[in-house]
Amino acid sequence: MTPRCYRFKLGAFNCMAVSDGKHVYHEPVEILFPEAPMDLLTRALKPHGYTPRHWPEWISDYTCLLVDTGTHRVLMDMGAGSLLPEAGKLVENLQRSGIDPGEIDLVVISHAHPDHLGGALFPNARFIIQHREWAFWNGAPELPRLSSELREVLIRSVNASLPQLTHGIELIDGDTQLLPGIKTVAAPGHTPGHMVVSITSQGRELLYTGDAILHPIHMEHPEWSAIVDVIPEEAEVTRRGLLARAAASDALLFCFHFPFPGLGRVRAKGDTWQWEPIPLPPSLGIR
Ligand SMILES: [Zn+2]
Secondary structure, X not given: OOXXXXXXXXXXXXXXXXXXXXXXXXXXXXXXOOOOOHHHHHHHHHHHOOEOXXXXXXXXXXXXXXXXXXXXXXXXXXOOOOOOOOOOOHHHHHHHOOOOHHHOOEEEOOOOOHHHHOOOOOOOOEEEEEHHHHHHHHOOOOOOOOOHHHHHHHHHHHHXXXXXXXXXXXXXXXXXXXEOOEEEEEOOOOOOOOEEEEEEEOOEEEEEOOOOOOOOHHHHOOOOOOOOOOOHHHHHHHHHHHHHHHHHHOOEEEOOOOOOOOEEEEEEEOOEEEEEEOOOOHHHHOO
16 A cells, blocks of 8 residues: 655654655656666666666656644645646645645745646645746746657646646745745756755754655766756756765755655765665555
8 A cells, every 4th residue: 555644753843754646657767867878777777676678667656745843834845736647645645644735834846847736725825936947937948858749748737737826926046044944955957946945953954855866876876867857967966966965964865756755864875875765664665
């Protein structure tokens, strides 16, 4: 059974990883590591039990983060809404955990890809997005790495979701302190206005990384950008900066597309890094 939520503490904050469901991506190598040299890719995939030619699908969890600071309820990303059949379960899972969507007063949107935009189903929330991200998608977005087919699907999905956010939307620039202990950090590359969120309480830090890192192998090879990384050079710089910072400070990382609950740490390994998911109770480990 797919787990629905995972509660944990960060200092004085009560946090919960909330599943939005999952999605199966076909031809994962073409999506995640399209430019990786074959010999290095073969070596990187081996510990995961795959080869470049025998990895038919990548089953990606979609996991959002809820932080209760004691005075505010802050949600990081909104999942896929009605876009995909096996996702869009965020609100249902919040309600099952006793959280009414009306209690959430702040929603931080890491970026405007449709698997993070969901539906604006939080009537009392302010919605935070980077000015650069808003301008990119509301202009004529250039997506030269995507096939024309994928480009069309993506733009159509964004155009269906983004206008729903006109109520309560707040555009910010770069690093911004939103609340005590909740700060955005510009992390461009995956999209031009992509951001991560630094959450700190009582000296402990968690970095909600959005889509800066899509797969644990991107920690071992931060130079490999996904086909959906709009500006791959910036995406690599962002990944390296984020991973170096997290390894040096022992910050927790929260990764939206990783196996549920997407929580762990990174350790330096040679010139790059290695993912170490947090140990989970057996009830959550069974999929
Ligand atoms: Zn995503």
